Amino acid sequence: MEPMLEIRDLHVQVEGKEILKGVNLVLPVGQVHAIMGPNGSGKSTLAAVIAGREEYEVTRGDILYRGKSLLELEPEERAREGIFLAFQYPVEIPGVTNMYFLRAAVNAIRKHRGLPELDALDFLQLVREKLSLLHMDESLLKRSINEGFSGGEKKRNEILQMAVLEPCLCIMDETDSGLDIDALRVVADGVNSLRAPDRSILVITHYQRLLNYIIPDQVHVLLDGRIVRSGSRELALELESRGYGWLEQEVAASKL
Amino acid sequence: MQGAMPESVETRAKMLEQWTTFWRNRFAHEPRSLQAQRREAQDAFAQLGYPLSKNEDWKYTKVHLIAETSWKLAPLAPAPAEPNWPAIRVLLVNGRFVGRVVHSPWHDKISIWNWQDAFQEQLDLLEQHWNRMARWRQHPFAALNTACFQDAVIIRVFPNQEIEAPIHILIHHDANSAEPQACFPRILVCLESGSKATLVETYTGGGRHCFTCGVVELLLERGAHLDYYKVQQEHEQTVHIVQAYARLAAEAALRTHIVSLGGGLVRNECDVSLVGQHGNCTLNGLYLARGRQHVDNHTEIDHVAPACTSYELYKGILTDHAHGVFHGKIYVHPGAQKTDAKQTNQALLLSDEAEVDSKPQLEIYADDVRCTHGATVGQLDNQQLFYLRTRGISMEQARSLLIYAFAEDIISRIQVDPVRFQLEDILLAEEGLPLESDLRKVHLP
Numbered sequence: 001m002e003p004m005l006e007i008r009d010l011h012v013q014v015e016g017k018e019i020l021k022g023v024n025l026v027l028p029v030g031q032v033h034a035i036m037g038p039n040g041s042g043k044s045t046l047a048a049v050i051a052g053r054e055e056y057e058v059t060r061g062d063i064l065y066r067g068k069s070l071l072e073l074e075p076e077e078r079a080r081e082g083i084f085l086a087f088q089y090p091v092e093i094p095g096v097t098n099m100y101f102l103r104a105a106v107n108a109i110r111k112h113r114g115l116p117e118l119d120a121l122d123f124l125q126l127v128r129e130k131l132s133l134l135h136m137d138e139s140l141l142k143r144s145i146n147e148g149f150s151g152g153e154k155k156r157n158e159i160l161q162m163a164v165l166e167p168c169l170c171i172m173d174e175t176d177s178g179l180d181i182d183a184l185r186v187v188a189d190g191v192n193s194l195r196a197p198d199r200s201i202l203v204i205t206h207y208q209r210l211l212n213y214i215i216p217d218q219v220h221v222l223l224d225g226r227i228v229r230s231g232s233r234e235l236a237l238e239l240e241s242r243g244y245g246w247l248e249q250e251v252a253a254s255k256l
Numbered sequence: 257m258q259g260a261m262p263e264s265v266e267t268r269a270k271m272l273e274q275w276t277t278f279w280r281n282r283f284a285h286e287p288r289s290l291q292a293q294r295r296e297a298q299d300a301f302a303q304l305g306y307p308l309s310k311n312e313d314w315k316y317t318k319v320h321l322i323a324e325t326s327w328k329l330a331p332l333a334p335a336p337a338e339p340n341w342p343a344i345r346v347l348l349v350n351g352r353f354v355g356r357v358v359h360s361p362w363h364d365k366i367s368i369w370n371w372q373d374a375f376q377e378q379l380d381l382l383e384q385h386w387n388r389m390a391r392w393r394q395h396p397f398a399a400l401n402t403a404c405f406q407d408a409v410i411i412r413v414f415p416n417q418e419i420e421a422p423i424h425i426l427i428h429h430d431a432n433s434a435e436p437q438a439c440f441p442r443i444l445v446c447l448e449s450g451s452k453a454t455l456v457e458t459y460t461g462g463g464r465h466c467f468t469c470g471v472v473e474l475l476l477e478r479g480a481h482l483d484y485y486k487v488q489q490e491h492e493q494t495v496h497i498v499q500a501y502a503r504l505a506a507e508a509a510l511r512t513h514i515v516s517l518g519g520g521l522v523r524n525e526c527d528v529s530l531v532g533q534h535g536n537c538t539l540n541g542l543y544l545a546r547g548r549q550h551v552d553n554h555t556e557i558d559h560v561a562p563a564c565t566s567y568e569l570y571k572g573i574l575t576d577h578a579h580g581v582f583h584g585k586i587y588v589h590p591g592a593q594k595t596d597a598k599q600t601n602q603a604l605l606l607s608d609e610a611e612v613d614s615k616p617q618l619e620i621y622a623d624d625v626r627c628t629h630g631a632t633v634g635q636l637d638n639q640q641l642f643y644l645r646t647r648g649i650s651m652e653q654a655r656s657l658l659i660y661a662f663a664e665d666i667i668s669r670i671q672v673d674p675v676r677f678q679l680e681d682i683l684l685a686e687e688g689l690p691l692e693s694d695l696r697k698v699h700l701p
């Protein structure tokens with residue numbers, strides 16, 4: 001079977017500076033992979049490029065989603081095809097309620113899938129179900145998108161959207177940062193409930209703790225724009241205890 | 257648009273001839289004291305002329321077209337259909353009070369008169385308050401209105417009374433004649449001490465060669481509260497120049513929401529005098545301009561008394577060749593210590609040809625004050641656009657949503673539900689977005 005996501009020798013520049021320098025990665029259908037790496041190594045850049053952020057210029061390589069290149073698709077087309085990015089820093093949009101936004105999103109995606117649009121009641125039923133899954137308060141629906149949300153509420157709101165939109169490929173960019181221990185548990189449970197044989201998840205994180213809850217099939221290390229090591233979940237434990245220094249040295253040594 | 261054209265002798269002569277034939281013998285039935293004011297206003301207008309050249313207050317808004325047009329008084333016209341939301345409703349059609357006011361449950365709290373009833377029954381009130389706030393000695397259009405108005409709405413809210421229902425003045429300009437026509441809506445609202453009310457003015461109708469020249473006076477006595485809404489939806493070629501003047505006694509609070517959707521040449525003025533301690537005013541404004549619409553918002557806040565606050569937030573959305581102007585004056589008098597004034601003006605420019613001129617003007621003659629102002633002109637935010645698009649929302653819809661959101665910041669402050677809902681729906685429809693009406697019905701905690 002074709003992998004959900006295949007990244008081939010991906011080079012990406014922003015404002016003339018190369019940030020991704022040849023990333024290779026294969027995420028099979030139904031699997032969960034984690035990406036770890038120091039600050040500034042390019043994790044969010046990679047996530048944003050998959051989602052279609054235009055400021056990032058792909059200078060070489062390709063991103064294949066279910067065997068087809070994504071590069072020519074607009075962000076909204078990628079979303080409708082089933083790609084979802086949970087942002088590291090969710091954007092605040094004062095003036096648009098969460099409810100209005102979520103329904104517009106669900107209906108855009110349903111329309112693309114040839115399904116009828118949801119009316120207010122059906123929509124509310126769907127959202128209520130997902131809200132309780134994430135232990136979120138209904139009042140958040142009436143508020144503007146992420147405006148005045150606490151850090152943790154913003155992260156939960158990302159997962160709420162993910163749960164409502166039911167994507168095939170979920171990319172979670174540091175969803176665990178800023179969550180307290182209980183919230184982490186709730187969010188992880190929410191994500192686990194989304195695990196399915198036809199869904200793949202890419203988890204970007206700094207902490208192995210999240211991976212105790214969302215157990216990955218593989219862990220990759222991104223260092224200075226390249227995946228320098230891939231391994232089982234034990235790799236995350238090793239990084240947690242030893243940091244990235246040893247890996248950096250090994251990479252430097254192997255280049256000599 | 258032409259540059260500042262020096263006012264010619266002929267223009268002035270023509271203008272005066274036009275209006276003086278109109279004034280002759282028209283107001284003979286009015287009490288002498290009020291007639292005297294009319295004559296003074298005629299003289300003031302003759303002296304001032306149209307603000308054609310070198311007038312800083314009219315730097316960005318040119319009124320040559322008004323000066324060059326021969327205006328006739330808009331004729332009597334039938335009343336338009338009334339909206340069905342509950343309100344104490346008054347109709348002012350082509351400047352004339354139409355029908356009677358039905359407001360029985362409130363009759364011991366509020367009185368509403370037309371001009372004739374007011375000067376027959378309430379001459380004392382008029383002699384005390386009529387034309388006291390309008391700056392018709394300096395302002396040509398206020399002078400013109402004072403000289404020409406045909407009828408008026410005069411409202412008095414009795415001390416310590418709260419009027420729960422909104423008072424709705426429906427101001428309609430019926431464009432029936434083929435000739436250029438002008439109408440002169442005129443309103444005086446006196447909120448006596450400790451009273452509370454909500455006033456909604458809607459401006460509708462108009463057309464090519466229609467000129468709505470209005471004056472609104474709002475008097476807030478000690479501790480009075482007024483929520484004032486002005487929603488202007490006239491035909492997109494109408495000339496709309498309306499001044500609102502407010503005076504706030506101690507501890508009075510005024511909130512204004514001036515929303516301009518229609519009109520071709522629009523000038524909304526809002527002058528607030530804070531003459532008693534701890535008065536506070538909040539001025540919110542929103543305008544949408546497209547095509548060749550020109551929308552000018554002009555505010556003047558006079559901090560006369562100490563310890564008053566004024567907050568202003570005006571937002572504009574401009575596309576095509578539209579032109580927006582915001583001129584915000586804040587004048588802090590020498591005795592007005594502890595003044596807290598904040599002025600913000602934001603414009604969203606959606607086309608390269610659209611333009612906005614912003615002119616804050618702060619004159620501060622007291623030392624212990626806090627006065628700030630800020631103006632921003634911008635485009636839609638790329639991060640926000642990207643965020644929406646990653647959820648499957650098209651670029652076009654994402655843009656629409658953000659434009660809507662920009663306006664919603666002001667609209668959400670409107671506390672009269674039917675007015676807010678109507679504006680939200682107009683905006684959503686304008687932006688091609690699904691209406692919110694079914695989501696509104698869903699009850700959330």
Ligand SMILES: Nc1ncnc2c1ncn2[C@@H]1O[C@H](COP(=O)(O)OP(=O)(O)OP(=O)(O)O)[C@@H](O)[C@H]1O
Nearest residue numbers: 014015019037038039040041042043044045046055
């Ligand atoms: N728009 C941009 N303009 C300039 N530089 C950028 C831009 N976006 C990212 N970068 C740079 O690219 C590098 C990688 O950033 P990125 O956000 O992908 O790192 P990250 O691995 O997600 O880091 P963190 O763990 O801190 O979230 C950084 O040096 C960053 O400053």
Ligand SMILES: [Mg+2]
Nearest residue numbers: 043044045088
């Ligand atoms: Mg990052």
